[in-house]
Amino acid sequence: MLSDAELGTIEFIRNERSKHIRVRILSSGLKVTLPPRATEAEAMKFINSIRGKLIQKQDKLEKGLEKRNILIDEKTQLQTLTFLVEAKPVERKNIYFSLKNSTLQIEFPVGTDCNETKTQEFFWNGISHFLRKEAKRLLPDRTKQLAAKFGFDFYDIKIQSSKTRWGSCSRAKSINLSLYLMLLPAHLIDYVILHELCHTREMNHGLNFWKLMDKVTDKKSKEFRKELKNYHMPQ
Numbered sequence: 001m002l003s004d005a006e007l008g009t010i011e012f013i014r015n016e017r018s019k020h021i022r023v024r025i026l027s028s029g030l031k032v033t034l035p036p037r038a039t040e041a042e043a044m045k046f047i048n049s050i051r052g053k054l055i056q057k058q059d060k061l062e063k064g065l066e067k068r069n070i071l072i073d074e075k076t077q078l079q080t081l082t083f084l085v086e087a088k089p090v091e092r093k094n095i096y097f098s099l100k101n102s103t104l105q106i107e108f109p110v111g112t113d114c115n116e117t118k119t120q121e122f123f124w125n126g127i128s129h130f131l132r133k134e135a136k137r138l139l140p141d142r143t144k145q146l147a148a149k150f151g152f153d154f155y156d157i158k159i160q161s162s163k164t165r166w167g168s169c170s171r172a173k174s175i176n177l178s179l180y181l182m183l184l185p186a187h188l189i190d191y192v193i194l195h196e197l198c199h200t201r202e203m204n205h206g207l208n209f210w211k212l213m214d215k216v217t218d219k220k221s222k223e224f225r226k227e228l229k230n231y232h233m234p235q
Contacts, residue, residue, distance in 0.1 A: 002040075007058065008058075009030075015035065021042070025058055080104075085103075095109070106123060108123075131179045131183070135177070139157070146197060154173045160176050163235065167196045
C-alpha cells in the first residue's frame with residue numbers, strides 16, 4: 001500500500017486467478033489487482049500511463065457521491081419504513097439517539113459542524129443500528145410471505161450492511177438483503193425481495209427472468225426498476 005498525492009491511497013491485492021492488472025477507482029484512492037507475476041512497479045507504470053483518466057474518473061465519482069449523500073442535520077426529516085429521523089442541537093456533551101413513538105431523535109451538542117465527515121459517520125452509524133434491528137425484525141418474515149405467495153423456495157436469508165447492492169442471491173438460494181432497504185417505500189422493498197426470489201429460479205437477467213418479474217409484480221417490474229434508481233444508500 002502506498003500514498004499518492006493525486007490519487008490517494010493505492011492498495012495492491014494479488015489474485016492468483018487474475019490474468020491482467022486491474023484498477024478499481026475509489027473516491028479515496030485505488031484498489032489494484034495484480035496477477036501472479038506482476039509487480040507493484042509494473043502496476044504503477046500502468047497507472048501512470050493513464051493517470052489523467054484516473055483523476056478525471058475519480059473527480060466524477062466524488063461529485064456523484066456528494067449528490068447521493070443523505071446529509072443529517074437539524075433540517076432532517078428522513079422517513080424510513082418504520083420511523084422518522086429527526087436531529088436537533090441541544091446543550092449536551094455527546095451525541096444521543098432515542099427511538100420513541102416511531103421517531104428516531106438524534107440530539108447533538110450545540111455548535112457541532114454537521115458537514116464534517118466524522119459527524120455524519122457517527123450519525124449514520126447510529127441510524128444504521130436501528131435500521132438493522134428493524135430490518136431483522138421485518139424483512140425475513142416479508143421474504144417468507146412473498147415466497148409462499150408466489151411459490152418460491154430459498155435456503156437462507158441474511159441482513160447485511162451492503163452499500164453497493166440492495167440485495168443478492170447465491171446459486172445455493174441464499175438471499176442477502178441490505179439493511180438500507182428500510183430507507184425505501186414498502187412497494188420497492190417488495191420489488192427488491194421479489195427480484196432476489198426470482199433469482200432462485202433464474203440466476204441471470206435474461207428474458208425469462210424479466211418475464212418472471214413481470215408476473216410477480218403485475219407487469220410493473222420496469223416501472224419499479226426505474227423508480228428504484230431515484231433512491232441511494234448513504235455513502
